[in-house]
Amino acid sequence: MDNHNVSHEKQDAASFQPTKWDMCALCQKNTKEKLQCPANARQTNQGSTYVTLAKNLTKFGECGALSPGILTRLDDGDGVEETFMKKKASFHMSCRLKYNTTKLKRKLAQIRDLIKLDKLWSLLN
Numbered sequence: 001m002d003n004h005n006v007s008h009e010k011q012d013a014a015s016f017q018p019t020k021w022d023m024c025a026l027c028q029k030n031t032k033e034k035l036q037c038p039a040n041a042r043q044t045n046q047g048s049t050y051v052t053l054a055k056n057l058t059k060f061g062e063c064g065a066l067s068p069g070i071l072t073r074l075d076d077g078d079g080v081e082e083t084f085m086k087k088k089a090s091f092h093m094s095c096r097l098k099y100n101t102t103k104l105k106r107k108l109a110q111i112r113d114l115i116k117l118d119k120l121w122s123l124l125n
């Protein structure tokens, strides 16, 4: 008898955890994977990683493909991109790749197909 369908997790304000910026900003987990900090990269375009990631995260959020609260957690009021730069956010490479432009395009294509299906469906009804 397995009757544990009811989730005990509560996604309310009480369980809201502020971002720990010394950890991976995306997963907030301590793993063996090395953290990468774009702010410490010796490149002239160090901000571009943050810009792209913030933009993609926002889009993923609009698609409903992010866990609720993550964008709120990553935005201290000036926008995700600004917050990343201010806090010198670090990420696991694997976490960052989950939100890259290729993955975003795939997600958007899925949604586009769903909308098409939805329109077809409404024609039948």
Ligand SMILES: [Zn+2]
Residues within 6 Å of the ligand: 024, 025, 026, 027, 028, 029, 091, 092, 095
């Ligand atoms: Zn991570």
